[in-house]
Amino acid sequence: MRKLLVAGNWKMHMLNHEAVSLARQLKVRSLGLHRVGLVLFPPFTALTAVAEILNDSDLQLGAQNLHDRRSGAFTGEVSGEMVRSAGGSWVLIGHSERRQFFGDTDAWVNLKVHAALEAGLRPMLCVGESLEERQAGRLQEVLGRQLAEGLKGLTAASATELALAYEPVWAIGTGVVATPEQAQEAHALLRGMVAELLGMDAAQRLSILYGGSVKPDNARLLMGMPDIDGALVGGASLKADDFVAIAQAADGVVK
Ligand code: PGA
DSSP, X not given: OOOEEEEEEOTTOOOHHHHHHHHHHHHHHTTTOOSEEEEEEOOGGGHHHHHHHHTTSSOEEEESOXXXXXXXXXXXXXXXXXXXXXTOOEEEEXXXXXXXXXXXXXXXXXXXXXXXXXXXXXXXEEEOOOHHHHHTTOHHHXXXXXXXXXXXXXXXXXXXXXXXXXXXXXXTTTSOOOOHHHHHHHHHHHHHHHHHHHOHHHHHHOEEEEESSOOHXXXXXXXXXTTOOEXXXXXXXXXXXXXXXXXXXXXXXXX
């Protein structure tokens, strides 16, 4: 049985004192939730401060991006080792906002996945189609390309640390959530593709999270679907009430 995972992507929100306050609330209010794993992705600047709060808790911490090189003259960039040394154990890779605004290509995403694993971080690889691609019937092709390129060079053994997030671009920050059926269809497709790339075992062990307008009122139905192993939450992760409600929904799902 896979433990569901609920992750909060805080994006470019939260000054340090706000991040500390939210992390403190989440730590206390998630104490009784033992059947769900929780991961917080604050901005880089708040990683250390949040790490100190989460130190003696089960909540996990990650960064929203990393550079693929270990060190060097790359002004403004952050390496996997730096994320580790700031207390992170996860890293988001290939979020659609990075692909759209910051030039993260499939090839670069792949380098970042390898860099994360080398630094001892767990990569959460994000994939998803745009509305145009979906309407043109290209769902399978787009997910297939993002996955095959993103996972290039990985072995089944190295993939044990990996998680996937299916985030249809049209559902991110829009309030338009994929229906549980639409999400399930994409997740099943992804799991099938992972089985082809890395074998059945890896595919069955892999957590595939859904992301895109997840809220307390739609979380349970989504996470109740057979191939949906949790949620990557943006907007609703900034409010303790909402994030805790989503975590509780996940904790209540028995698969
Ligand atoms: P959203 O963002 O929940 O605000 O739609 C999800 C994400 O971008 O990870």
